[in-house]
Structure formats: C-alpha cells, structure tokens
Amino acid sequence: MSTDSAIMLRRNFKHTVRNPVAVFNAVLLPIVIMLMFVGEIGGAFNVGIKYVDYATPGMIVLTICYGLSATALAVNSDMAKGIINRFKVMDISRSAVLTAQVAATMLRTMIAVAAIIGVAFALGFRPHASFAGWLGAIGLILAVSFATSWITIALGLAAKTPESAGMTVVPLILLPFLSSAIVPAGKMGPGIRQFAEYQPFTPVIETLRALLTGTSPGTNAITAVAWLAGIALVGYVWSLSTFSKRA
C-alpha cells in the first residue's frame, strides 16, 4: 500500500472512531434482524437443518451489505464538501482516497460481522467447519466486503446528493433478503424463486453456508467468486473514472 493510501486510511480511521453512531448502526440493526428471524420466526421455517445454522451465513452477508450506506454517504459528502478537490490538486495518488475508504469500510464491516457471529453462537449456532473451511469462510466474507465496498463507492461518487447516495445502496441492502439467506430459494413462489436463484448473493450465501457447515460448496463457489470479481472490477473502474471526471 502506498504511503498516500496509508495517510488517507489514518484519516478514515479517525472518522470511524469519531462517528460511533455509524458503527453502532452497522452493528445493531443486523443483530435485531437476526433476533427477529432466528428467535421469533425461525421455528416456523423447515429448512432441513437447525434454523440458526441455516440463517447465520445469510445474516453475515446481510450485515456486510447493511453497513454500506454509511460508506456511500461518506464518499458523497467528501465530494460535496470540496475536500476531494483539495486532494486532487495535490500531487498524490489518484486511488489513495478511494482505497482508504474501502479499507475503512471493511474494518467497520468486520467489527459488525464479528458481533453477528457472536450473537449467532449465543443463539445456538454450531458450525462444523474445518480449519480450512473457516479460512475459506473468512476469505469469502472479506471478498464480499471488498467487492460491495467498491461498487458502493462508485454509487456514492456518482450520486448527485447525499440523499440519493443513501438511496443508491438500498438495492444492495435488499438483495440478500431476496436470496437464499432466510429461506431456500426452492421454497419461494415462482418469479421470485428464479430471481433468487440467479442473483449474486445466493451462490455467495450457499458457499458460505457450505463452508461453515463443513459440506462441499460445489459449483456455487465458482459462481460466487466470479460474481464478486465482476462486481469488484466494475466498482473499481467506475469509481476511478467518476473520481477523475467530477470536479
């Protein structure tokens, strides 16, 4: 990582520490959703395995996505306040500002993910993952966070106002609900089932669930990685081009 990125990362860390409400939000709401689904409704679903074991991978992905609105807002307000222009007319690396945002988002996300896994254990989550399975799961969680962070930064940069920046990530927050996060796609009605089967979060969640329950993810793993690589690439290219264009 270049020194410019390191300096920028320090700036974003300070922002995170000084904005505890954002961290609190990112941690709290997914936990509430988890308690709702696992504690209240979960018993009604027949998913073949213990519901908390089924739901936790989806909740992890939901947690990652939920924290993104703060990133979109942060990127957009940087743009609106002119500080980005200050950085741009300085002789510093073009991507440093954005790389630092990604790193800060991932850090905040990992705190939230650790919290949701903690709550899952408290609710009786008992994964059967091997050591390699855990490594794979952690790698996948980081990859999801990385890819969604880049696409969120692109969306935040492209949005005209902070309000619309907040709105642009709503689809990302809703997508996990329309995947196999809460119930298997096969149990859904027609239309929504096809959507759930072919959207990116279903293979991601299926892979994560397989890794944590100690089964083989099969082709889901390849589909998931391909989706994430694509999303990250589009987000990265789109971010950098918007960043250089907007003055």
Add this chain to the structure above:
Amino acid sequence: MSTSAIAATGLRKAYKDKVVLDGIDLDVAAGTVFSLLGPNGAGKTTTVNVLTTLIKADGGTARVAGHDVATQTKAVRAAIGVTGQFAAVDELLTGQENLRLMADLKRLGSAETGRVVTDLLERFDLTGSAGQLASAYSGGMRRKLDLAMTLVGRPEIIFLDEPTTGLDPRSRRTMWDIIRQLVAGGVTIFLTTQYLEEADRLADRVAVLDQGRLVAQGTPAELKRQVPGAHVRLEFASDLDLGAALSLLPGSSRDEEDGLAVRVPSDGTAKSVRDMLNELDAHAVGVEEFSVQTPDLDDVFLALTGHSSTKENAR
C-alpha cells in the same frame, strides 16, 4: 522559468452545447496578484479548475509555473495551492489534524511538520481552537483553516476562488490582510471575486470575465476610469445654486432621485475634484453636501457589456 507564473491562450470549455469559456487569454507575472472579476456563472471557477488541472480544457493551452496544465499535471500540482469556493476542510478532523494531514501528504517529515503546523495555527489565529473539530468552526475560521491548509508546503502560486464570498465584513478584512502578507512573501496569487472593491484593494491587474469571455483587462484604476458610473454627487440648498452648478460643470445632470442634487462625471482623483470645487467657489455657488460615488461591479458590467451583472445572475 519565465517571468510569467500563469500564461494561457485561447482556453475553451463547453459542457454539452453550453459554452463556459470562449477563448481566454491570460498572463500573470510572477509575484503579482491577478484578479478575475465577474458575476456568478461567468466562468471564473471553470477557469480556476482548468488552470489547477481539475478539468481539461476543450481547446487552448495554459502553462502554470512553466508547466503545461494538460500534460505536466504532476509538476503543476506540486507548484500550486488551491483554496476553492467552499471551504475544503475535513470536518471530522480538528484544525491541527487537518494541517497535519496536508503536511503528511506533502511528506514534510515529523520535525518540519510540527513546526509548520504550529506556525500556521499561530499566523491564522487558530491556536486556541486547534484541538476542536473543524465542524465546530465558524465560517470565517473554516476559510482561514482552508487557506492555512493550502499554504502547507509553500506553494509558489496560489489560486483563491472567491475566498471572501459569504464572509462577514470583519472576516473579509482579515482575509485581505492575510492575502497581502502572502504577496509580501513573494507568492503569485490568482484571485477570483464578484466584488470590484476586493479586486481593487488586492490586485495588481484585473480581468473582467463575462459569459466566458474577457471583456476588459488592466490595473484597477484603469478599469474604473473606463466606467462612467464614477461620479461626484453634489447637493445644494437652493434651485439657484443648482442651476448655476449645472451650467458651470460640463456633463453634469440632475439626480433623478433628489431634486436638489447634481451628478457630475468624475474620475474621482483629488485634483479633478479640487478643480471642480474651486470652480464652484469662484462663482460663489455653495455646496451643502458632497460625495464621490465609485462604481461597483454592476457599473463596470453595464459599461463594458451593456448588460448588468445581476440580470446575468437571474438567468
């Protein structure tokens, strides 16, 4: 390096079919203050954005500190400092941290960073609030912090885009003092403003920008002399004196708003005013009240373009 700090020829920029810059030629000598004067929407910020490498011009060339803004962006960026129209400070950092961030990005080293940050805080009278978040600063303090951040690393050319717009008169005067100190230190300043008074007080040369074109250039004094809006206003006690004054003073006319006042075109210099008053005295015409009215931006605009600057705002 040549003696030109900034030299531009034929700069053009259009957004879709809206022409923003329509062939701008500029030459700013090193160590001077150059002011680009114009109403909102004239193209001031676009000019600054092109000269500071933020956007690329569609046509024309510009050299800043001897480097081409289109092809040698790195060298240009290393030589300039920019304070934009909206204070570009990080609100979630303290004043001190904002300055440190700049020093780090300029790789000043820890000893030098400490010294520079302390110096700038003191110079801008921000030492007392150095530990507060910038979000708690007043508008004037934010502008000061913004300018202080621009000065980290001692840029040789500083761009100030409407540095006093929205400031109260007191903060505006503080900002002017700071700009004067900078000039005394040898830097070149490119200042945009909507206020003729500001250009008048600070600039060595002024260029008037209207709808993407430069309509006049010169020293502030030269510019004001071209403007018929400059006049002396005389009030009289009686119609008799008023009538005498109208026949004595060439070009004089009745003030439409006040029955006993006369407007006399004047360049406002002490000599011309003295001659005029002597003339009235010699004919025993008593003047009750006397004032010199200097032109404002609107007068300059009306004279140079045939339309007022405020109408331009409304469009």
